[in-house]
Each structure stands twice: as structure tokens, then as C-alpha cells.
Amino acid sequence: MVILITGAYGGIGRDICLSYLKVARELFITGRDPVKLNQLMDELNQFSDVPIHAIPADVNDDVTITNIFQQINNQCKRLDVLVHCAGILTQKSLMMTRLADIQLDISTNLISSIVFCQQASRLMSRNKQGVITLMSSVVANQGSAGQSVYGASKAGVEGLVKSLAKEFGPLGIRINAIAPGVINTELVSAFTEQDKSKLADKTCLKRLGEPEDITPIVQFLSSMGATYITGQVIAVDGGLAL
Amino acid sequence: MTDQIRLKNVFSTALELPINEVDDELKYNADPRWDSTAHMILIAQLESEFDVMLDIDDIIDMSSFHQAKIILQKYNSDLSF
Numbered sequence: 001m002v003i004l005i006t007g008a009y010g011g012i013g014r015d016i017c018l019s020y021l022k023v024a025r026e027l028f029i030t031g032r033d034p035v036k037l038n039q040l041m042d043e044l045n046q047f048s049d050v051p052i053h054a055i056p057a058d059v060n061d062d063v064t065i066t067n068i069f070q071q072i073n074n075q076c077k078r079l080d081v082l083v084h085c086a087g088i089l090t091q092k093s094l095m096m097t098r099l100a101d102i103q104l105d106i107s108t109n110l111i112s113s114i115v116f117c118q119q120a121s122r123l124m125s126r127n128k129q130g131v132i133t134l135m136s137s138v139v140a141n142q143g144s145a146g147q148s149v150y151g152a153s154k155a156g157v158e159g160l161v162k163s164l165a166k167e168f169g170p171l172g173i174r175i176n177a178i179a180p181g182v183i184n185t186e187l188v189s190a191f192t193e194q195d196k197s198k199l200a201d202k203t204c205l206k207r208l209g210e211p212e213d214i215t216p217i218v219q220f221l222s223s224m225g226a227t228y229i230t231g232q233v234i235a236v237d238g239g240l241a242l
Numbered sequence: 243m244t245d246q247i248r249l250k251n252v253f254s255t256a257l258e259l260p261i262n263e264v265d266d267e268l269k270y271n272a273d274p275r276w277d278s279t280a281h282m283i284l285i286a287q288l289e290s291e292f293d294v295m296l297d298i299d300d301i302i303d304m305s306s307f308h309q310a311k312i313i314l315q316k317y318n319s320d321l322s323f
Binding site (some may be wrong): 167 | 277278279282283285286287290295297298
């Protein structure tokens with residue numbers, strides 16, 4: 001399989017990269033910071049002989065995005081799996097959020113998802129097969145004070161998944177989203193230990209999630225076991241949404 | 243095989259049309275078989291056959307068989323239709 005993972009060196013992205021080493025024929029990884037991306041590539045190369053292509057990219061730059069897909073086309077002529085992990089979380093009350101921050105959140109979380117789907121579907125439709133997995137959040141449906149723009153962007157991702165499942169289905173492309181709960185990654189590093197403890201108490205399982213809780217679901221969605229699953233948003237939140 | 247025949251074959255396969263119905267009069271949405279889904283299949287097969295990656299604007303502008311020839315020649319001036 002030819003696999004593209006964005007936001008690759010983030011907590012969830014890194015774990016997903018590691019898991020896909022077992023099934024990838026070629027692995028393309030992207031992220032904004034070339035140093036962190038190269039560190040990840042070096043780490044991945046220690047575990048596998050799979051060719052890994054690290055492409056530094058800002059998901060808000062459409063020219064860069066086009067270049068990613070041109071590289072994939074030039075080297076592989078196909079794409080089987082896209083996992084779009086890139087995202088940001090701005091933790092601010094709406095009153096304290098500047099327009100530029102609003103636009104950045106919407107662009108990074110939602111518009112980039114749309115553009116990556118647009119580009120990926122072109123390569124995938126050549127072989128009438130492909131699997132796209134996007135990242136939503138439990139906030140899309142549950143809401144969270146201080147995360148209104150983030151929640152809006154993730155709700156947009158869920159709407160995108162449902163419409164594209166209908167649009168891409170005839171082309172043999174499946175698309176789903178994961179809605180993680182509170183996962184121990186950089187995105188929640190600003191939370192105090194007390195906040196984390198309170199959030200853990202709100203889950204049925206009484207703990208925060210780990211990237212390893214997300215990865216098996218992402219991999220399952222692109223496996224033969226999931227060939228009849230599309231248009232779904234799968235909560236991986238320890239029961240936080242209940 | 244000439245480029246013209248290659249192009250006609252792609253249109254015929256992607257839009258599931260007899261090859262003799264592929265001509266300059268063929269237009270997007272004018273023929274019920276060239277709908278938005280068929281257009282995506284057509285683009286994928288054109289990109290594969292002619293080894294190009296089309297800009298989104300060109301995908302949107304590719305509204306006829308005639309237009310497809312003009313657009314593809316932008317990417318490869320050696321093509322002859």
C-alpha cells in the first residue's frame with residue numbers, strides 16, 4: 001500500500017506511522033517542521049526497510065499540498081491510504097479569539113481536510129480504490145467551552161465525511177473519521193494535571209486516552225475487515241461522550 | 243496509436259460511450275453519461291494515460307472533448323490531436 005500521513009510527528013500521527021510500517025509499500029509523511037519530520041523518518045527507518053518519503057509541508061499552503069501529490073504521483077502513480085492527522089487546537093473563549101486565529105483554526109482543521117480529500121481522491125480513483133481517514137473530535141458533537149472554533153472546524157470535518165462518502169463511494173473510495181476524546185498528546189499539553197484528572201473522571205474508563213488507543217482503529221478502517229464501512233465517525237473516547 | 247485515438251479511448255472507457263460517439267460535440271452534462279462521477283473517473287484516466295496532474299481549474303474547465311484536447315496540450319505540447 002502507498003500511504004500518506006499528515007501531521008506525522010504529532011502524538012497520534014507518530015504512532016500511526018509506526019503501525020503502518022507493517023503494511024506499507026511506500027510511506028509518505030508530512031509535517032510543518034522539517035527537523036521534527038526528519039527525526040521521525042530516522043526513527044521509522046530503524047524499524048523498517050519500507051521506503052519513507054518525508055515532505056515538509058504546511059497544510060494551509062495549497063501549492064505545497066499540490067507538490068505532495070505530484071511527488072506521490074511521480075514516484076508511485078497511486079495512493080491507497082490517506083490519514084490526515086494535521087490539526088491545531090486554540091483554547092480561548094470566543095470573545096478573546098482574533099479573526100486571524102479563527103481563520104487559522106478553520107483552515108488547518110477543515111479546509112486542509114477538504115483539499116487533501118480533493119487531491120487524494122484523484123490518485124485513488126485511478127485504481128477505483130482508496131481509504132481516507134480524517135480526524136474529528138468529541139468536541140464536534142459534545143461542545144467544549146473555550147473550543148468553539150475548534151469544535152466548529154471538527155463538526156465541519158464530520159459533515160465533509162458524510163457527503164464525500166456519497167460522492168466517493170461510486171469511485172471505490174471509502175472515507176471515515178475518528179473522533180478522539182482527550183488523548184495524551186501535545187494538543188492537551190497546556191492542560192493542568194488537575195484539568196486532566198477532571199477530564200479523566202468524566203470518561204467511563206476513568207483515564208485519558210493514549211495515541212495507541214487511536215491507531216488500531218485507523219488501521220482497521222483501511223483493512224480488508226472494513227471494506228463495507230464508509231461515512232462513519234467513530235468515537236474513541238473512553239466513553240466521554242456518554 | 244495516435245494521441246487522438248488514445249484520447250477517444252479514454253473518453254469511451256471512462257464515460258462508457260461507444261467510441262464513435264466521442265467527438266468534438268461531446269459536452270459535460272449534455273450527455274447523461276458524462277455526469278460528475280464520470281467526470282472524476284475521466285480525469286483519473288486522463289491523468290494516468292497522459293501522465294499529467296491537472297490543475298483544479300483545468301479539471302473544472304474540461305467541459306468538452308474539444309476542451310480536453312486544448313487543456314492536455316498545455317501540459318504536453320508534443321501531443322497531437
